Amino acid sequence: MHIRGIRGATTAPANTAEAILAATRELLAEMVRQNGVEPDEIAAVLFTCTDDLSATFPAEAGRALGWNTVPLLTAREIDVPGAVRRCVRVLILWNTPRSQEEVAHVYLREAEMLRPDLTRGARRARGPMPPESA
Template sequence: MKVRGVRGATTVEADTSEQIFAATKELIEEVVRLNEIEVDDVASVLLTLTPDLSAAFPAKAVRSLPGWKWVPLMCAQEIGVPGSLPRSIRILIHLNTTKGQDELEHVYLGEAVQLRPDLSKD
């Protein structure tokens, strides 16, 4: 078993706690579903927001999901690069798995598909 990273990103229309919570939950749930992740195998999760989002901590949304109480979560702000995708939430899940890097499915939802079109499913 190795520690691997699974990436994902999504966007919201507005800087509201409701939208940040809903988008974060949708993203985490989709990554978990596609990769058949057991929460007990998750070592930690890093969540970032672009500088234009500050209404809520996305970690609070993850913490509200069943089984995530003891998973270490950390929120941070993305670098404010001019011209970068606005209103974005990104995640990096570190998990213990027997899957190879090429077997993991990274998830990009909403406008975030443009961040990694090579990994996005249509």
């Protein structure tokens, strides 16, 4: 058994508790669904959010999913010029026998641009990808 990291990110449409929690719940649900994660397999979950999201802690979305015994931590992203705005990032530390190559990372909404290499298949169904920058 190994600890593997599942990365994910999404954006909230507004700096409100409802918008932040809805976007984070959607992201967590998709990360769990794509990887077949069971709550008792989760070692911990780290959440970060950009400076423009301050209405609530994204980690509250984990509690709403019933992750009451899972260690959850929210931190602030550094404010990098040109970074994706209103962005919540998640790292689930998962106890699993799977290899790192078998882990599905999930990027939703405007956060898809953070890892186009991981979202290319999803984007292909909706149309061509913009040219990648160097």
